[in-house]
Amino acid sequence: MRFAIVSITKNGVILADKLSHKLSEDPTVIQVDRYVGDVKDTFMKIYDDYDCIIAIMATGIVIRTICNLIKSKETDPAFLVIDDNGKHVISLLSGHLGGANDYTLKVSQALDANPVITTSTDVSKKMGVDALARKYWLSLSNLNTVKALNRAITDGQILDLYLPTRYDFVEENEIARNTYKFHYWDDNHIRVDFEEISLILNPLPLVAGVGSRRGVSDKQVLNCLEEAAALLKIPVDRLDIISTGEMKKDEEGIIEAAWSLGIPVEVVSVDALEVYIHPDLKPSILVEKKFGVVGVAEPSALITAGDSSRLILSKTSKNGVSVAVAVSGRLY
Structure with missing residues (x-):
């Protein structure tokens, strides 16, 4: 932000x-x-x-x-x-x-x-479809339907919400439970239905860049990932990819933490890290001195997220682990 x-x-x-x-x-x-x-x-x-x-x-x-x-x-x-x-x-x-x-x-x-x-939905303790999109980083396919759906929510209607199975964490949100009836399917996108109105929401890729000291445990990595997700007010299960630098590709703590979460790991080459420039980056003097790159967590997240990426969480560190989160694309 x-x-x-x-x-x-x-x-x-x-x-x-x-x-x-x-x-x-x-x-x-x-x-x-x-x-x-x-x-x-x-x-x-x-x-x-x-x-x-x-x-x-x-x-x-x-x-x-x-x-x-x-x-x-x-x-x-x-x-x-x-x-x-x-x-x-x-x-x-x-x-x-x-x-x-x-x-x-x-x-x-x-x-x-x-x-x-x-805002009517907020003061009614309901979650508008645009608020749903923003909270969980979902792109909206058609803004023209948002007003009608939010009006129905304000009027006390319960909307049908179709979610991929891995998004069952949405149901843990009390305000969402007051607003939607939950259905689960195998599709990767999300759909909101009310009467003849239907709105598609597509999850934006969220990439957690991870750097660490040598020999950190999977528990240390998981704790840092969970705290990073909490700062963004999302569950850790919402993260799509864990990215790290080539110098950390064999770090067992990172690999095992990703495996336990069911999240794939992508490795960014040292060459890519050396030449990467982005206005969101905050260079690390320690990392630059040791590896000759501006950082690991932040640039790894941004590079993996792609050309349209931006940081939504700058590097946070705890117990030898650093995590930054980048998003690819826009909500609308």
């Missing part, structure tokens, strides 16, 4: 500094930038460059400034508004697909503030 924080007052700047520091400590936050003043010009310049824009100012200022920039659910970033005293965090735009509702909860927790979310 890439955040921009825009403020205009003295109190706003102080609050932006505090929030920037808090977000920078979160491994699911890949980038945080701050901007001060000249709201109209700033919003125009950054509108398409961030996943979430946080405006510390009056809601009216934001609405009047961005009304001509808003395009569609497919392209608009999440927009949050925070008052100068940091008491309220408002989800203003792109609540589900853009993630504004989730970001509102994250930011309000960081500031000990009151989250303000007005």
Whole structure:
């Protein structure tokens, strides 16, 4: 996630500094930038460059400034508004697909503030189909059906949800259980049905890049993978591939952990790691000194995920194991 924080007052700047520091400590936050003043010009310049824009100012200022920039659910970033005293965090735009509702909860927790979310499905304790897609990293085949399906959910209808067998973890989610009737099949895609309306959702590949000290156990690797998945608020079973560097291809702890999860392992060559460049990468001085590459976990995840990949979890380390997670493709 890439955040921009825009403020205009003295109190706003102080609050932006505090929030920037808090977000920078979160491994699911890949980038945080701050901007001060000249709201109209700033919003125009950054509108398409961030996943979430946080405006510390009056809601009216934001609405009047961005009304001509808003395009569609497919392209608009999440927009949050925070008052100068940091008491309220408002989800203003792109609540589900853009993630504004989730970001509102994250930011309000960081500031000990009151989250303000007005999306009908959320306030009804139901999971909209776009929220389902975002939570489990599923691409939506047809956005035109989302509004009708979410209206049915808000009206108290139970929708039919067809899942691959390995996605039985969705049924453990209480809000999902309040929203869907579960069916299982052998197809790899997911389908939501209500009356004559049908929506296909396709899982986006999630790749966990893993690096480690020599001789780590499978338990150490599993623990780190589970903690990484928990940070993303997904079950570890949602991961599709474990990727590592060629120098770790014979590491039994990594191989055995992948086997126990039923997840394939892909190995990235040292040559590929040496030349790989990506804006999400945070080079490791230790790894570069030892192996001559910028890292193992992050670049392995990104390379395996493919050309359209991006990090959704920067490298986290525990007990000699490092894990980063990349996703390939977009939700919509």
